Amino acid sequence: MKITSYGAALEVTGSQHLLEVNGKKILMDCGLFQGHRKLAFEKNQHFAYDPASVDVLLVSHAHIDHTGNIPHLVKEGFKGVIYCTEATKSLCLPMLLDSAYIQEQDAKYFSRKLKNSALSIEPIYDAADVEHTLEQFHELPYDTKYKLYDGIYVTFHEAGHVLGSSMIALDILDQEDGKQKRLVFTGDLGRDRLPIINDPYDLQMSDYLLIESTYGNRKHAPIEEGVPELARVINRTVKRGGKIIIPSFAFERTQELIYSIHLLIDQKEIPTNLPIFIDSPLATHLTDVFKQHIELYDEDIRENFRLGQNPFDPRQLKHTNSVEESKNLNFFIGPCIIISSSGMCEAGRIRHHLKNNIEDPKNTIAIVGYMAENTLGRKLVDGAEFIKIFDQMYKVNAEVVILESFSAHADKDDLDEFIKRIKGLKKIMLVHGEPTQSEAFAERIKTYSDAESIVMEPEKSVKL
Ligand SMILES: [Zn+2]
Missing domain, CATH: 3.60.15.10 (Ribonuclease Z/Hydroxyacylglutathione hydrolase-like)
Incomplete structure (x- = not known):
């Protein structure tokens, strides 16, 4: 053998x-x-x-x-x-x-x-x-x-x-x-x-x-620190009038984020009217699969379901499916959260959001997942001053935070x-x-x- x-x-x-x-x-x-x-x-x-x-x-x-x-x-x-x-x-x-x-x-x-x-x-x-x-x-x-x-x-x-x-x-x-x-x-x-x-x-x-x-x-930061840290990042960005851009894997990480943000809204830890956009048709699709597998959830989330609440559907959340809706996010004025894929920033809609938001110091790029060597995401984690997106250089003026406890x-x-x-x-x-x-x-x-x-x-x- x-x-x-x-x-x-x-x-x-x-x-x-x-x-x-x-x-x-x-x-x-x-x-x-x-x-x-x-x-x-x-x-x-x-x-x-x-x-x-x-x-x-x-x-x-x-x-x-x-x-x-x-x-x-x-x-x-x-x-x-x-x-x-x-x-x-x-x-x-x-x-x-x-x-x-x-x-x-x-x-x-x-x-x-x-x-x-x-x-x-x-x-x-x-x-x-x-x-x-x-x-x-x-x-x-x-x-x-x-x-x-x-x-x-x-x-x-x-x-x-x-x-x-x-x-x-x-x-x-x-x-x-x-x-x-x-x-x-x-x-x-x-x-x-x-x-x-x-x-x-x-x-x-x-x-x-x-x-x-x-x-x-x-070693990761303890899991318990993830949600309060996310709240602090959201609150200080909102205070500056900026947007929170989260490159996220469409599968699992996005659902965890929605769930955590929903908890923060319920507990009034973040502004309850803050718009949240899931700009990833794949994430939308996968979230539907999550809703079909309640039997695999742990006790906390089952409790939410028993109370008749859907942890993946806070009312402030919008799924932007068409390319048109996604592009319109560029013109959105005021604070919001945009969760988009791909997780390592190598493909997909996230590159447009980074391109449009990374040079504004009011904004935050929140990194919540693993970034492999040689990816755009890894460059952000490593503190690059400039990054290249679609063959153009952009200066990283936005705050970049790494939320490791979401691993x-x-x-x-x-x-x-x-x-x-x-x-x-x-x-x-x-x-x-x-x-x-x-x-x-x-x-x-x-x-x-x-x-x-x-x-x-x-x-x-x-x-x-
Ligand atoms: Zn895996």
Whole structure:
């Protein structure tokens, strides 16, 4: 039995991990590499393994860096079943359609830019490929052991990261040495007490662990500080007469923000008549999926529903769906909140809002999510004085705040606690982290665990 990472090894996106055992090839996640657009385009073009040779695909959650390459995998010959939770399946359709749309837009943009060059840039899949791919999806309930093959079982457990997210547990009788083995892939691991969703499953036993390490060496501000800090940011911007621009992932972060802002309005912590705009058709679509999965919510939010209130529909909130409505936001006078995607500011409507608002010192850009290296969002986090949007330079005069406690990823303490609770660990393999994060995490594991800690390298197999 061996495992090989073909993405998200020494980097944070493009999760693809191939387990080979008993003559079967089991792929866990098939994500798109994200980051600088040209580099991302080149990396996503080819698979380093034969998609037609993969037997089955297990998907941890619906984020594009874990799912965005699936239609491409199918297009290149993968014919097996794709297993995931029911909510992940519901979320994958809008997420993958949006990914196809962004690729189409990017291809058009680059074709215009490169019209005199021999390079031609095509989307790696389109909407029809996505529809076709969805036919191979099969949902499985949480915490239920399911037989994939003789001697190979899979169980999805709550990962507490986003709606539908799971850690994938494989119980395997390895025919090579006759031993029973358990491997758990965490997918992205969440945090206890995140708004909306349940806490991560309490994993107690595993031989092997493939674990994310996005924040392997960093600590977040406590979750409890997130909402009051958001209130302070909103109030001081409103006082200046400015706008609060929030680049946000359409999936989960936007719903968490709406929920938190709704709570602040109810508690009169922020002006109750402040207009809020969700300028992302994808976010609007995904919020509808959230409304259909009340069974996955934690107690606080269920309480709100029981009181007949919809946490995702404060009356001040407007969804701007058409391009016209979105453009009209440029002419909106006075304070407001604009939540728009993409989260890392590399694509979508957010770039227009940044362009129009970043030079005015009255405004605030509130960063609430992870920003990968080489993205526009990362430049803002790193305190850039000037940024380039649509080939033009803009001076960053607006206040830039980073609200770290909104992170949906476990931080270093959460990761350590998670590992310490697991008995029987022999090998811990670190993926989904920038080298500085993963390497420091691997060193720290040695101080409290007898298991071997390994930072996964791209395409380098580890024997289990
Ligand atoms: Zn994720």
